Amino acid sequence: MNTIGKLYLLPVPLGPDANPKEVLPETVEKSIEFIDHYIVENEKTARRFIKAILPSKKQPELKISVLNKHTEPSEHHDFIKPCLEGKNVGLMSEAGCPGVADPGAAIVKIAHEKGIQVVPLVGPSSILLAIMASGMNGQSFAFNGYLPIDKGEKKNALKNFEKLSHEKSQSQLFIETPYRNNKLVEDILQTLQPSTHLCIACDITLSTEYIKTKTVAQWKKEKLDLHNRPAIFIIHKF
Numbered sequence: 587m588n589t590i591g592k593l594y595l596l597p598v599p600l601g602p603d604a605n606p607k608e609v610l611p612e613t614v615e616k617s618i619e620f621i622d623h624y625i626v627e628n629e630k631t632a633r634r635f636i637k638a639i640l641p642s643k644k645q646p647e648l649k650i651s652v653l654n655k656h657t658e659p660s661e662h663h664d665f666i667k668p669c670l671e672g673k674n675v676g677l678m679s680e681a682g683c684p685g686v687a688d689p690g691a692a693i694v695k696i697a698h699e700k701g702i703q704v705v706p707l708v709g710p711s712s713i714l715l716a717i718m719a720s721g722m723n724g725q726s727f728a729f730n731g732y733l734p735i736d737k738g739e740k741k742n743a744l745k746n747f748e749k750l751s752h753e754k755s756q757s758q759l760f761i762e763t764p765y766r767n768n769k770l771v772e773d774i775l776q777t778l779q780p781s782t783h784l785c786i787a788c789d790i791t792l793s794t795e796y797i798k799t800k801t802v803a804q805w806k807k808e809k810l811d812l813h814n815r816p817a818i819f820i821i822h823k824f
Contacts, residue, residue: 591669593697594621595690596676597683597709598635601792601816606639609710609791615639617676617707623649623668625693627680635678653689662692669702681816683711687731687761713759716787716818719797722757723822730760733770740770744777744821751782752823759820767812770819771805778802778821785820788812 594617599609606614618640626632629650636643651665669675677684677693684690685706697704717724730747734740747758762770774784780803788796794815800808 589672590700590702591672591674592703592705593666593669593694594674594676595684595694595704595706596621596678597707597711598678598681600681600710600712600790602631603793604791606635610639611708613707614709618643621674621676622647623651623673623675624678625651625653625665625675625690626678627652627654627689631680632678653693655689657689659692662696665693666696666700666702669697670700681712683709686711686713687729710791712787712790712816712818715790716759716785716797716820717757719787720757720785720820721799722783722785722820723755724757726755727757727759727820730758732762733760737773740773741777744774747821748778748782748823751821755824757820757822759818761818764812764814764816767815767817768810771810771812774819774821775802775806779823780806782821782823786810786812786817787820788815788817790816790818 596614596617597610599606618636624632629652632650633645633648636648637645653665666675677690679688679690685694694704713729717727733743750756751758780801782802783799784802784805785799
């Protein structure tokens with residue numbers, strides 16, 4: 587009977603121009619040395635990352651399964667099979683930490699159900715880095731993912747988050763598809779009260795990193811272009 591392999595949660599940099607050696611601990615490189623099976627969002631970028639952090643790794647030996655919005659749930663169990671055959675598997679997000687704002691959580695759930703040990707490795711999380719740098723409530727916060735696309739529903743969601751932050755003293759985090767960032771900022775400034783605080787954390791850990799917290803009234807005086815730049819938004823009405 588084979589010993590069950592482990593599922594390693596391998597963090598990656600938050601952007602293509604980040605040096606993996608500067609934002610990831612040595613344990614990530616050491617793990618990639620002995621892992622040949624991977625579950626990733628994008629095979630091309632995953633291979634590029636592996637080559638960047640460990641050039642000696644032989645690419646033809648890698649067995650890569652792709653997990654994204656087009657993947658059928660019925661395929662998830664096949665992805666984890668190598669662990670049951672005694673092989674270690676690495677799970678990677680497209681950016682940051684797998685399983686957090688990432689489809690990899692479904693694989694981690696199956697691993698627990700199958701009795702497979704899950705090994706999370708340290709790496710950059712845009713959510714945690716943003717709340718750390720925001721000056722908002724790191725004791726109580728909620729990540730809400732994407733806001734509704736419909737303008738009316740988005741407005742209601744923003745007002746609800748503003749109310750929650752005030753009533754529970756809980757900072758509210760959310761994200762947007764990067765090409766819609768400027769429109770989201772416009773909607774935020776039109777919807778929230780002038781005294782509500784807004785943190786915009788953009789390009790975290792990259793050379794173009796931009797992190798500022800201001801009131802809505804103060805942001806209205808700023809000219810900002812976030813088009814196609816990955817960003818985290820945090821609001822808090824104190």
